[in-house]
Amino acid sequence: xxxxxxxxxxxxxxxxxxxxxxxxxxxxxxxxLYAALVALALVYVVPLLWALSSSFxxxxxxxxxxxxxxxxxxxxxxxxxxxxxxxxxxxMLMSTVIAVVSTAATVFLCSLAGFGxxxxxxxxxxxxxxxxxxxxxxxxxxIVVPLFILVAKLGLANPFFALVVPWVAPAFGIFMMxxxxxxxxxxxxxDAARIDGCSEFRAFLTVVFPLLRPAVGALAxxxxxxxxxxxxxxxxxxxxxxxxxxxxxxQALFGAEGRQYDLVMAGSVLAAVPxxxxxxxxxxxxxxxxxxxxxxx
Amino acid sequence: xxxxxxxxxTATKLRSDQxxxxxxxxxxxxxxxxxxxxxxxxxxxxxxxLTDWAGLGEPEFIGLANYxxxxxDASFGAALSNTAFYTLFAIIVVLPVSLxxxxxxDARGLKLRDFFRxxxxxxxxLSPIIITLIFGLIFDGQYGLLNAVLEALFGFGGVSWLxxxxxxxxxxxxxxxxxxxxxLTIFFLAGLQxxxxxxxxxxxxxxxxxxxxxxxxxxxxxxxxTAFIAVTMLVNTAQIFEEPFLLTQGGPGEAxxxxxxxxxxxGFQRHELGYAAAAxxxxxxxxxxxxxxxxxxxxxxxxR
Numbered sequence: 307x308x309x310x311x312x313x314x315x316x317x318x319x320x321x322x323x324x325x326x327x328x329x330x331x332x333x334x335x336x337x338x339l340y341a342a343l344v345a346l347a348l349v350y351v352v353p354l355l356w357a358l359s360s361s362f363x364x365x366x367x368x369x370x371x372x373x374x375x376x377x378x379x380x381x382x383x384x385x386x387x388x389x390x391x392x393x394x395x396x397x398m399l400m401s402t403v404i405a406v407v408s409t410a411a412t413v414f415l416c417s418l419a420g421f422g423x424x425x426x427x428x429x430x431x432x433x434x435x436x437x438x439x440x441x442x443x444x445x446x447x448x449i450v451v452p453l454f455i456l457v458a459k460l461g462l463a464n465p466f467f468a469l470v471v472p473w474v475a476p477a478f479g480i481f482m483m484x485x486x487x488x489x490x491x492x493x494x495x496x497d498a499a500r501i502d503g504c505s506e507f508r509a510f511l512t513v514v515f516p517l518l519r520p521a522v523g524a525l526a527x528x529x530x531x532x533x534x535x536x537x538x539x540x541x542x543x544x545x546x547x548x549x550x551x552x553x554x555x556x557q558a559l560f561g562a563e564g565r566q567y568d569l570v571m572a573g574s575v576l577a578a579v580p581x582x583x584x585x586x587x588x589x590x591x592x593x594x595x596x597x598x599x600x601x602x603x
Numbered sequence: 604x605x606x607x608x609x610x611x612x613t614a615t616k617l618r619s620d621q622x623x624x625x626x627x628x629x630x631x632x633x634x635x636x637x638x639x640x641x642x643x644x645x646x647x648x649x650x651x652x653l654t655d656w657a658g659l660g661e662p663e664f665i666g667l668a669n670y671x672x673x674x675x676d677a678s679f680g681a682a683l684s685n686t687a688f689y690t691l692f693a694i695i696v697v698l699p700v701s702l703x704x705x706x707x708x709d710a711r712g713l714k715l716r717d718f719f720r721x722x723x724x725x726x727x728x729l730s731p732i733i734i735t736l737i738f739g740l741i742f743d744g745q746y747g748l749l750n751a752v753l754e755a756l757f758g759f760g761g762v763s764w765l766x767x768x769x770x771x772x773x774x775x776x777x778x779x780x781x782x783x784x785x786x787l788t789i790f791f792l793a794g795l796q797x798x799x800x801x802x803x804x805x806x807x808x809x810x811x812x813x814x815x816x817x818x819x820x821x822x823x824x825x826x827x828x829t830a831f832i833a834v835t836m837l838v839n840t841a842q843i844f845e846e847p848f849l850l851t852q853g854g855p856g857e858a859x860x861x862x863x864x865x866x867x868x869x870g871f872q873r874h875e876l877g878y879a880a881a882a883x884x885x886x887x888x889x890x891x892x893x894x895x896x897x898x899x900x901x902x903x904x905x906x907r
Contacts, residue, residue: 339707343715346704347722350785354725356748357737369746415632422629426622434630441637443834443894444645445842447866448887451880452647453640454870455658472640475633506625535730538844538863542871553732560736560849567740574733585728589721597793597828 361385361571368567384572394573396548397555402580404469404551405533411474412529413522419475420483421510425496442477446538454542465549469540473533479525486521486598487514524595527588534581552577645887652881657874669881679882681857682865685772686841689861692776693783693840694833701784701832702825705791720792723785731845734782739765739850742774768858771851775859778846783839787832794828795821834897841890862886 355375360368362380388394423435457468491514499509515522537553544554556577560570585592652669654662673679704723708716726734741748742764750762764770798821806816844863847853853860853868862882870879 336710339710339713343707343719347719349781350722350725353737353741353781356741357733360740368740369743373748373751419630419633422626426626426629428623428626431626434634438630438633438637440891440895440898441641443838443891443898444641445838445863445883445886445890447842447863448648448880448883449641449644450866451870451876451883452644452651455651455876456640456644456647472636475636477633480630480633506621507628510629531728535732537730537732538867542867553730556732556736557849565739567736570736571740574730574736578729578733581728581730582725585725589724593720593724593789593793597790 357571358575360567361575363568365566365568368571384568385576388569388572388576392555392559392569392573393548393550394555394576397550397552398577398580400465400549401534401551401553401577404466405530407466408470408474408533409526409529411470412476412479413526415475416479416483416525417487417515417518417522418510419480420485420487421491421514423480423484424487425491425493425514438477438480442481450538450542457543465540465544468543469533469536469551476529476532479529482525482595482598483518483521486518486595489598490521491517520591521595521598523588523591524593524598527584527592528596530584531581648880648883648887651877652884654877656876658876662877665877669878670885672878673881673885678857678860679865682860682862682882683885685847685858685860686843686862688772689776689779689843690837690840693779693836696776697780697783697787697836698829698833700780701787702791702829704784704788705795706821708788708792709795720785720789723788725785726782727786731782732849734778735845735849738774738778738781742850765851766855768855771855771859774850775843775846778850779840779843783836787836790828790832791825794825798824830897830900834894837897838890838894841886 359375359377361384362382363370363377364379364381364383367374367377367379419438423431423438453472457472495513495517496509499513500506504512535553536551537557540551540554541557544550547558550558552573556570556573559566559573651662653664653666655665655668656662707713708719744750744763744766747764749764753759753762762770764774802820802824803816806820811819842863843861844867847859847861848864848867851859853864863886866879866882866886869875869882
């Protein structure tokens with residue numbers, strides 16, 4: 307892909323000799339564009355603000371007519387009731403511990419495998435890569451039942467095992483890391499490390515891994531969110547309420563006696579905050595890292 | 604390092620041996636986990652799908668009976684066609700919408716580009732369960748925000764968003780649109796920004812207008828990223844679970860039931876493990892074959 311790009315560009319000298327300045331859009335067109343972008347932003351922001359404001363309303367006020375974005379009598383009642391009646395912090399702890407451990411393992415294993423695919427030639431490489439890549443197209447629905455049985459039979463239904471171990475080497479992560487390694491780790495650096503007497507694994511740890519930092523950031527956020535937000539598998543595997551994660555807890559709370567929107571909204575806000583913080587801190591890395599592999603194809 | 608020639612050559616040999624085995628060692632954790640937690644379950648699922656089993660005692664082999672039962676099961680038919688509808692929507696509507704937004708964001712000299720991008724991208728961070736709960740609040744038939752707004756603006760607000768079969772399906776795809784558009788936009792925008800400006804300029808010199816340039820420069824250049832997104836969306840949307848599960852419990856009736864929900868219900872609520880496995884296998888065949896065709900056709904995942 308990239309080679310064809312450069313040749314085409316070079317083959318059109320006119321472009322380099324006399325660069326045409328692209329005209330900027332006319333003023334009304336520009337205004338319309340901004341209007342559309344702002345309207346779209348509202349489509350994203352309003353529901354979130356609505357949820358935030360609802361979390362400060364009494365249950366009767368949540369559905370009051372006419373709706374008020376600013377709660378008339380703002381109250382922390384939902385939060386205090388939630389925290390008093392539900393083991394919310396235990397859900398958060400469970401979700402966070404599992405997400406952090408999964409993320410650490412995922413980042414390590416995906417970088418290592420991505421490096422293996424990017425920087426070595428070996429017999430069966432293409433076939434193995436194909437198998438790895440196409441595993442992304444295996445829907446969870448086909449494995450959920452047998453996996454549940456397998457995990458239960460092996461006595462591994464311990465949530466700390468079942469929610470972490472099967473998911474720490476996702477194909478998407480390996481693919482992403484391979485793309486990134488290929489693009490940004492020069493062979494020379496690797497060879498230099500080898501000449502210095504580094505073992506292959508040491509070379510990966512000390513020379514390659516530090517170069518992967520931007521992609522690692524993206525993968526870490528991606529992996530954290532996947533684990534933190536997952537519902538179906540915990541729903542299947544976790545039976546005891548003391549091991550509930552946040553999505554499980556919210557799900558149980560919502561399903562129990564008449565849709566407790568007031569408590570559920572307070573819980574959603576509390577649960578979303580850490581994810582949003584991680585996201586805002588690492589947003590650049592996340593966007594660049596996620597898209598790096600896909601653009602080049 | 605080593606002073607004598609003999610040790611040097613031993614060291615070199617060690618090195619080259621290591622280089623031969625290292626990549627296998629590096630990719631082995633994936634293949635180990637893949638074999639135990641994916642391949643084996645797929646195999647076990649295929650076997651289970653030929654049995655009748657409630658989880659206790661031995662599975663009873665019943666041949667293809669589960670499959671013929673699935674063929675006649677109206678719920679499964681509904682689940683399949685709903686899921687097909689969600690997936691088609693994701694590809695036919697969400698993809699072009701995302702591309703349009705990316706084109707808008709790619710406009711030269713646009714201010715606040717990063718801000719807009721960030722706002723549209725936010726749903727990616729939120730748990731689907733939270734998104735679904737928020738929209739439950741908005742689409743509630745009696746007291747929801749949307750009906751209240753419609754009532755205030757147009758004087759009618761009686762749309763039963765979640766209890767009317769047609770509207771319930773619309774709401775599910777609106778959630779799909781809301782949740783995924785920003786994510787896909789990021790990819791399209793990255794793709795657009797990677798197109799060398801010279802290509803556009805050359806085409807413009809050749810007299811190509813905006814539309815012509817879009818079709819003969821932009822679209823072809825976006826092919827790899829589009830293919831990647833299309834396959835990702837296919838696989839993701841085909842597995843849709845939270846939205847119908849929480850928003851409508853698959854209803855009204857079975858109007859929004861998805862295949863993942865069907866499998867969950869059959870397997871974990873009715874304990875028909877063999878039957879659930881059979882539904883999973885059909886799902887696997889459809890998604891995997893379509894996914895493979897997609898990746899093959901577009902050459903996704905092959906660099907250079």
